[in-house]
Amino acid sequence: MNTGLQSPTGVWWKPAHRAEKIWVRIAFAWCMVLFAMMPLWHLKGAQNPAGIRARVDPGAYARRAREFIDAYKVGEQNGFAVVEPPAGADIYLIAQMWQWEPVLRLRKGVQYTLHLSSLDVNHGFSLTPVNLNFQVVPGYDYALRVTPTAAGEFSVVCNEFCGINHHTMVGRVIVIDDTASPAPGGGR
Ligand code: CUA
Numbered sequence: 001m002n003t004g005l006q007s008p009t010g011v012w013w014k015p016a017h018r019a020e021k022i023w024v025r026i027a028f029a030w031c032m033v034l035f036a037m038m039p040l041w042h043l044k045g046a047q048n049p050a051g052i053r054a055r056v057d058p059g060a061y062a063r064r065a066r067e068f069i070d071a072y073k074v075g076e077q078n079g080f081a082v083v084e085p086p087a088g089a090d091i092y093l094i095a096q097m098w099q100w101e102p103v104l105r106l107r108k109g110v111q112y113t114l115h116l117s118s119l120d121v122n123h124g125f126s127l128t129p130v131n132l133n134f135q136v137v138p139g140y141d142y143a144l145r146v147t148p149t150a151a152g153e154f155s156v157v158c159n160e161f162c163g164i165n166h167h168t169m170v171g172r173v174i175v176i177d178d179t180a181s182p183a184p185g186g187g188r
Pocket of ligand 1: 096098122123124133158159160161162163166167169
């Protein structure tokens with residue numbers, strides 16, 4: 001009988017085959033590449049949040065966002081305000097069970113500072129079909145610097161389970177291209 005304390009008798013192992021040694025070296029080298037990519041991608045991947053964040057009272061956030069909506073509202077879609085902010089503006093999106101407010105109408109190639117916060121529970125900002133995801137947390141105002149690179153209509157899907165109607169929580173971002181002529185959809 002063999003236990004962990006007693007070596008088995010006889011020659012129970014063979015030296016590793018050359019092919020196996022080569023394979024172990026390749027696997028180890030690839031591990032090192034992946035390991036190096038973690039910090040490198042963080043620095044070079046251009047995917048980091050802007051680092052703009054602050055604690056915010058949900059009521060204060062709602063007031064700030066509604067001021068923004070009132071200032072730049074250009075219409076309505078399905079009962080939600082459509083807001084067209086000027087270039088470079090701080091823009092606000094309110095997440096709450098189970099809606100995104102307002103509908104943002106942005107310009108291609110123009111940078112905005114997009115603020116995200118929730119008035120109740122955790123939600124997930126997921127811009128589709130672009131694969132862009134961000135947590136939306138009550139009590140915190142997180143801002144992202146965004147520059148739309150494609151015109152069209154995008155859906156904001158909630159990807160954090162937030163209750164019985166989570167699946168209906170879909171918002172909208174419209175990106176218009178000023179340089180295209182005539183403007184798709186007849187412009188405004
Ligand atoms: Cu909001 Cu799920």
